Amino acid sequence: xxxxxxxxLFFLSYSPSAVxxxxxxxxxTQTIAHRGDWMPEGSAQNSRASLQRALDLGIFGSEIDIWxxxxxxxxxxxxxxxxxxxxxxxxxxxxxxxxxKNGERMPQLKDLLKILKKSKSPTRLVVEVKxxxxxxxxxxxxxxxxxxxxxxxxxxxxxxxxxSIEACxxxxxxxxxxxxxxxxxxxxxxxxxxxxxTGIDYNIKVFRQHPEWVAEAHALGMNVNVWTVDExxxxxxxxxxxxxxxxxxxxxxxxxxxNP
Numbered sequence: 001x002x003x004x005x006x007x008x009l010f011f012l013s014y015s016p017s018a019v020x021x022x023x024x025x026x027x028x029t030q031t032i033a034h035r036g037d038w039m040p041e042g043s044a045q046n047s048r049a050s051l052q053r054a055l056d057l058g059i060f061g062s063e064i065d066i067w068x069x070x071x072x073x074x075x076x077x078x079x080x081x082x083x084x085x086x087x088x089x090x091x092x093x094x095x096x097x098x099x100x101k102n103g104e105r106m107p108q109l110k111d112l113l114k115i116l117k118k119s120k121s122p123t124r125l126v127v128e129v130k131x132x133x134x135x136x137x138x139x140x141x142x143x144x145x146x147x148x149x150x151x152x153x154x155x156x157x158x159x160x161x162x163x164s165i166e167a168c169x170x171x172x173x174x175x176x177x178x179x180x181x182x183x184x185x186x187x188x189x190x191x192x193x194x195x196x197x198t199g200i201d202y203n204i205k206v207f208r209q210h211p212e213w214v215a216e217a218h219a220l221g222m223n224v225n226v227w228t229v230d231e232x233x234x235x236x237x238x239x240x241x242x243x244x245x246x247x248x249x250x251x252x253x254x255x256x257x258x259n260p
Contacts, residue, residue, distance in 0.1 A: 029239040029258045030060035032126055033251040034228050035078060037062070044100040046076045051112050055121035059251050061159065063126040066109050068141035069095060074109040074148060080130070082106075088132050088141075109145060113152040126159045126247075128183070129167040138164035146174045161201045161225075172196040181225060189217040199244075201225035204234060207241060214242050232257055 036050025043049045054062035065078040073092035098106040132138045149158050159179040160171045171180045181199030185206035199222050217224050226238050227247035235257050248254045
């Protein structure tokens with residue numbers, strides 16, 4: 001009876017987010033393809049092809065970057081300015097003329113959501129809301145992303161990340177059950193947990209300085225992602241540290257190392 005009582009107290013002491021984090025840790029370290037699986041021939045960063053390749057790998061996630069254009073379209077691209085065009089300062093008409101290195105036109109977020117929705121792959125989409133020129137623009141982009149993701153009915157297959165704390169707060173306010181992680185690396189896990197965020201997603205240099213943040217985040221029921229990790233020894237070191245996700249430009253290598 002005493003053991004039963006202790007077991008009950010154990011489960012009651014954990015929030016749903018903590019249980020989710022326990023599950024992630026039980027699964028072990030998993031792979032996220034940085035801007036999709038873009039390095040092979042015929043692919044390109046933040047492209048339809050790179051997402052499809054990541055989906056085909058069946059890894060945990062495929063990361064993309066999004067910007068909100070002046071006329072309200074959500075474009076997928078990493079750089080603030082790409083081929084002379086700054087998405088947040090221009091229109092969809094200008095952005096759609098841009099060709100990626102594999103010949104694709106720059107996609108909208110909805111183009112990739114259609115691919116995700118059609119796929120039966122377990123791979124999730126990790127959406128980075130880019131830090132726009134003004135905090136309000138970051139909030140607007142975050143709100144627009146939540147709306148279109150909800151429209152396509154793939155909320156349970158999407159995670160959000162951002163360097164913009166304003167974007168993170170907006171996502172949490174509009175989608176309280178969503179997984180939201182902060183990227184900048186300048187806040188301890190508890191501060192973010194108190195804001196309602198579910199994860200930390202920091203550069204490997206941050207975890208070298210603060211390895212204790214992995215355990216602290218886990219104790220709070222948060223997930224831990226590290227970026228961008230391409231070297232074998234770093235991948236293995238981060239796995240040993242206990243991170244939940246490794247974001248990498250080399251998803252196949254990462255999978256081979258963490259799941260030998």
